[in-house]
Amino acid sequence: MGWLEFTAALMLFLASHAIPVRPPVRPWLVSRLGLRGYFIAYSVLSLAILAWLVVAAARAPYVGVLPYWEGFRWVPLLVMPLACLLAVAGMMRQNPLSFGGLGVRAFDPADPGILAVSRHPLLAAMALWAGAHLLANGDLAHVILFGLFAGFAWMGMALIDTRKRRQMGQGEWRRLSRNTARLNLLRLRPTASEAGWAAAVFLALLILHAPVIGYSPLPW
Structure with missing residues (x-):
């Protein structure tokens, strides 16, 4: 197969x-x-x-593409908590500037929460997930897989910004997006609830990774 x-x-x-x-x-x-x-x-x-x-x-x-380095196995473990936080927090808040925001917490342009870090938190999470796993899995199939996802995420952010600006009009888009960024991790200020749910999701991913994917992410 x-x-x-x-x-x-x-x-x-x-x-x-x-x-x-x-x-x-x-x-x-x-x-x-x-x-x-x-x-x-x-x-x-x-x-x-x-x-x-x-x-x-x-x-x-298996077709080797990237050189293997043992330290790369740690990259997903270090990056995935951040990716989980972006994804979870993004789903908890309504988001008129991108997709995926189905939460009950309304969007406030003056206090955008996780959208201050990225107005596309799900795409930012995907980019981090893909980039981290590309380094940890350097064979051809995984380079194609994760390279595609990383490129899709970064291009998607620009395309959605362009579409939303056209749909809303320049003035409304600026009003809603003025305190947001395409990606700025220095603005990260998670709430206790967001951090707690993200930690739970990350722990679940660690537990399920081996039985579902067939490979333990732990480097020992």
């Missing part, structure tokens, strides 16, 4: 992100599922296909 499974999973993942967001598919789904239902279904589908894609990459034949 090797490369065939990886290619199939990759193509399905790309299709699942291209088709449901395009008109007229997205309006049709939203009219039947509701906006919240659409985002929940889209997120569950994306995560399921992502899990298969990661497993398929691990099953692909």
Whole structure:
């Protein structure tokens, strides 16, 4: 199966992100599922296909691309708590400037919370996750996988900014985004709740990584 499974999973993942967001598919789904239902279904589908894609990459034949260095195994352990914090905090707050903000906490331009760090917290989390795992997994399948995700995340931030600016108008976009950044980690000031939930998610990922992915992230 090797490369065939990886290619199939990759193509399905790309299709699942291209088709449901395009008109007229997205309006049709939203009219039947509701906006919240659409985002929940889209997120569950994306995560399921992502899990298969990661497993398929691990099953692909090994072709070395990046030189191996033992210290790179520590990079995901150091970076993933930050990625979890961005993702969790981003989901807890409403976000008119990007996607994924389904939380009950309303967006306040004067106090944007995690959006001061990145107005695209889910994409920033994806970029950190992908970059860290690319260094720790230097074979061809994983370089393709994580390189694609990192590039998708960084390009996505710019594309969403452009689209939102056009939809809102320059004046409204500036008003809402004035205290946000595309990515500025120096502004990180998590609340206790955000930090607690992020720690729980990170611990769950550590526990589930070996049984789900088939490889322990711990370097010992």
